Amino acid sequence: MTPILQIKGVSKRYGGLTAVNNVSFDVAKGEIISVIGPNGAGKSTLFKLISSFVGTSSGEVLFKGERISDLAPHVVARRGVVRTFQETTIFRSMTVRENVIVAHHLRSKATLAGFFFGTAAARADVQTFGASADDILGFLGLGDIRDELASNLPQGHLRALGMAIGLATGPEVLLLDEPFAGMNHDETMRMVSNVRRLRDERGVTVLLVEHDMPAVMKISDRIVVINFGQKIAEGTPAEIQNNEQVIEAYLGSEDDAIGM
Numbered sequence: 001m002t003p004i005l006q007i008k009g010v011s012k013r014y015g016g017l018t019a020v021n022n023v024s025f026d027v028a029k030g031e032i033i034s035v036i037g038p039n040g041a042g043k044s045t046l047f048k049l050i051s052s053f054v055g056t057s058s059g060e061v062l063f064k065g066e067r068i069s070d071l072a073p074h075v076v077a078r079r080g081v082v083r084t085f086q087e088t089t090i091f092r093s094m095t096v097r098e099n100v101i102v103a104h105h106l107r108s109k110a111t112l113a114g115f116f117f118g119t120a121a122a123r124a125d126v127q128t129f130g131a132s133a134d135d136i137l138g139f140l141g142l143g144d145i146r147d148e149l150a151s152n153l154p155q156g157h158l159r160a161l162g163m164a165i166g167l168a169t170g171p172e173v174l175l176l177d178e179p180f181a182g183m184n185h186d187e188t189m190r191m192v193s194n195v196r197r198l199r200d201e202r203g204v205t206v207l208l209v210e211h212d213m214p215a216v217m218k219i220s221d222r223i224v225v226i227n228f229g230q231k232i233a234e235g236t237p238a239e240i241q242n243n244e245q246v247i248e249a250y251l252g253s254e255d256d257a258i259g260m
């Protein structure tokens with residue numbers, strides 16, 4: 001079966017600096033894959049290449065066998081490859097539910113122009129997307145706080161809201177950028193369970209970039225390790241934990257040591 005995502009020799013150069021250097025790997029439908037590596041290794045840039053937020057200098061990304069590199073990011077998102085929005089795209093003066101409804105609106109119109117709660121157009125969106133927003137919020141355990149203003153949310157809930165916003169766009173492949181950052185142990189375990197359920201119950205394929213090694217080891221089917229822009233290893237959590245080159249890369253950096 002064709003992998004849902006094929007990353008084929010992608011590179012990204014910024015002037016003299018090669019942030020991502022000839023990286024290749026495949027992702028099967030329904031896999032959970034983590035991309036790890038020391039600070040500055042090129043992980044975020046790789047995610048931007050996959051979601052087409054930046055163009056490739058060389059190489060290409062295929063989604064279900066079709067090239068998606070260099071398409072506009074909202075076109076890639078509409079096809080089904082969605083990167084979680086950074087917190088800055090959470091509207092803090094809106095409620096949790098309103099944020100998720102707006103995210104559906106982005107799927108339908110690709111821009112926020114003219115969208116304000118209280119307008120007739122916005123009321124129509126609430127009608128159309130309210131049930132789906134409630135479904136997503138319930139799935140992620142955010143139903144109880146749906147009428148809370150986003151500005152009042154603690155970090156863990158903000159991250160979960162970021163994921164809800166990503167889900168509103170109906171992804172087949174979800175790219176999560178540091179989903180456990182700033183979370184305490186309980187919040188992390190809840191997020192790990194949500195990501196698993198997302199795959200198990202809704203068939204979503206998940207790629208994540210993360211520094212929290214215990215969480216990475218727990219959640220991943222496979223791990224891809226990047227160092228200085230290049231892929232240095234790929235394998236199961238057990239294989240990666242015992243890989244000499246990976247241990248070497250982490251010992252030589254100021255990043256957290258690999259392991260549990």
Ligand SMILES: Nc1ncnc2c1ncn2[C@@H]1O[C@H](COP(=O)(O)OP(=O)(O)OP(=O)(O)O)[C@@H](O)[C@H]1O
Nearest residue numbers: 014017018019037038039040041042043044045046
């Ligand atoms: N827009 C840009 N212009 C110039 N250099 C960039 C740009 N984006 C990233 N870089 C450089 O590319 C390299 C890889 O950065 P990237 O953010 O992808 O690493 P990372 O592995 O995600 O790091 P971290 O774990 O610290 O978030 C770094 O040296 C960074 O400074």
